[in-house]
Structure formats: structure tokens, C-alpha cells
Amino acid sequence: MTYRTVNEIVLRVEWSQCKWLRVIMKRLTRAEQKALRPTQILEAAFEEFVEHGFTSARVEDIAERVGVTKGTVYVYFSTKEELFAAMIRHIATPFEDILADINKLTGSCANRLKGMILLFYDGMLEERRLTELLRFVISEGKRFPHVIDRHREELFEPLLVQMQTILDEGVDVGEFSGGPRASARILFSPIMAMAVEILIRGGRHDLHLNEYVESHVDLVMGSLVRDRA
Numbered sequence: 129m130t131y132r133t134v135n136e137i138v139l140r141v142e143w144s145q146c147k148w149l150r151v152i153m154k155r156l157t158r159a160e161q162k163a164l165r166p167t168q169i170l171e172a173a174f175e176e177f178v179e180h181g182f183t184s185a186r187v188e189d190i191a192e193r194v195g196v197t198k199g200t201v202y203v204y205f206s207t208k209e210e211l212f213a214a215m216i217r218h219i220a221t222p223f224e225d226i227l228a229d230i231n232k233l234t235g236s237c238a239n240r241l242k243g244m245i246l247l248f249y250d251g252m253l254e255e256r257r258l259t260e261l262l263r264f265v266i267s268e269g270k271r272f273p274h275v276i277d278r279h280r281e282e283l284f285e286p287l288l289v290q291m292q293t294i295l296d297e298g299v300d301v302g303e304f305s306g307g308p309r310a311s312a313r314i315l316f317s318p319i320m321a322m323a324v325e326i327l328i329r330g331g332r333h334d335l336h337l338n339e340y341v342e343s344h345v346d347l348v349m350g351s352l353v354r355d356r357a
Contacts, residue, residue, distance in 0.1 A: 166204050168194045170218040173211050178260050182212055182268050213275045216264060219257040223283040226251045230290050237298030238353050242345055244291055248319050249341050252326070262323050288312045295352075304352045318344045 172193035176185045187208055188198045205211035229247050233240040252258050261279075269276045291312035298304030308314065318340075325335060 165194075165196070165200070167218075169196075169201055169204060169211070170215050173215045174219055174257070174260070177212065177215065177264070182208075182271065187211070209272070212268070213272060216261070216272070216275050216279060219261055220279055220283050222251055222255045222258055223287065227283075227286055227290065230287070237294055237301065237303045238349060241291070241294050241298070241352075242349065244294065245315070245319070245345055245348065246341070248287075248316070249322075249337075249344075252319065252323050253337060259323050259326050262320075263327050288316060291315065298352070302354065305354055309351050315348055 169190065172190045173185075175193065176190045179185075180189075185208070187201050190211075191198045191201045194201075201211070205214060226247055230244050233243045235243075265276055265279075289312075295304060295310045295312060295315075299306045299310055304310055322335070322337070322340060329335065
């Protein structure tokens with residue numbers, strides 16, 4: 129198993145549930161283990177911050193998840209605040225993947241808009257980090273406004289811009305009706321609402337997600353797409 133393979137595994141699984149990775153790690157060279165250490169710490173920090181929040185999370189507990197000393201964590205991140213900020217950037221990478229997938233969409237404006245909405249839902253439902261990122265934005269936004277603002281400017285806003293671009297193009301070519309209904313923020317609101325619902329009730333109640341997604345898509349297409357008959 130190569131260093132690259134191990135790194136991909138670390139990025140895709142919850143460190144707290146994969147202690148067997150430590151066995152694999154021992155097969156790597158010291159240089160390879162050192163190269164992976166920041167990612168391991170960020171993954172462990174994510175789990176600790178999710179479980180306890182920023183204030184109650186302890187660096188020594190993060191270190192214990194990785195199997196290193198508290199001092200090792202501070203070698204890479206000088207303060208808990210710096211570690212939290214780096215963790216936010218780390219878990220936001222799925223947004224970049226969604227943006228890349230959106231750029232690959234083809235077809236009519238309606239098809240691309242539908243594809244974009246489904247990509248958002250797929251990312252939210254399949255990537256736990258995205259919903260937990262929303263939790264951090266809500267709970268820690270006042271403590272780290274610069275981190276949250278940068279995340280919004282670099283990741284979230286480009287997604288809305290992409291959606292608005294498709295909407296504007298659809299209006300220009302006569303495929304969509306104009307007006308307030310052709311607003312990316314309005315169309316995106318149900319996605320955010322479901323993300324909050326998942327944070328509050330996810331795992332304890334059946335949220336009927338498939339029906340919700342289908343209803344959202346039907347509502348958008350029904351209100352936007354103009355009858356060409």
C-alpha cells in the first residue's frame with residue numbers, strides 16, 4: 129500500500145473509527161508518516177470539535193485520537209484557534225468538488241439547473257462534513273468571523289454565482305421566466321433548510337429526503353420553465 133493510497137483513505141474516513149490505520153501507518157517510512165501527520169490531526173480535530181464544540185474541545189484529546197503527544201499537535205498548529213481555522217478549510221474541500229462537477233454540466237439551462245440542485249443535495253447527504261460545516265458556521269461564526277467570511281467568499285459565493293449564471297442565461301434565451309423566482313439565493317434556501325433539519329433531527333427521524341428533493345426540483349422547474357407550446 130502506497131503513501132498516496134493511505135493519504136486518500138485518511139481523507140475519506142473518520143479517523144476516530146479507523147484505528148486500524150495506525151497499523152498501516154507503521155508500514156510507511158518516517159518521512160511518509162510525517163507528511164500525513166497534519167491531515168491526521170485535522171481529521172481528529174474535526175471529530176473532537178463536532179463532539180464537544182470549540183470551547184470544550186481539548187488539544188490533548190485531539191492528540192490522543194491520532195496517537196501523538198499534545199506537543200506534536202502544536203508543532204503543526206501553534207494554537208487551538210489556528211487548528212480550528214485550518215480544520216474549517218480542510219473540511220470545506222467538498223465545495224470545491226461540487227464546483228468542479230457543476231462546470232462539467234451540459235445541456236439546456238433547465239437540465240443544468242436541475243443537475244446543479246441535485247449535486248448540492250448529493251453533496252449534503254453523502255458528505256457529512258458539509259452539514260457539520262454549517263454547524264460550525266452557526267455555532268462558532270461570531271468567534272471566527274474572518275474564517276467564516278473567507279469560507280463564504282471563496283467557496284459558497286462562487287456556487288451561488290454559478291447558479292445565478294445559469295438562471296440569467298435561461299432568462300436571456302427565453303427558457304426561464306424572470307423576476308424574483310429566478311434568484312439563486314431563493315432557489316438555494318430549501319437546500320439550506322434541509323441541511324439544518326439534518327443537523328437537528330438527522331438519524332432520529334425519517335426526513336423523507338427523496339420526496340423533499342423531488343418536490344424541490346418540481347417546484348423550481350414548474351415555476352421557472354416557460355411553456356413553449
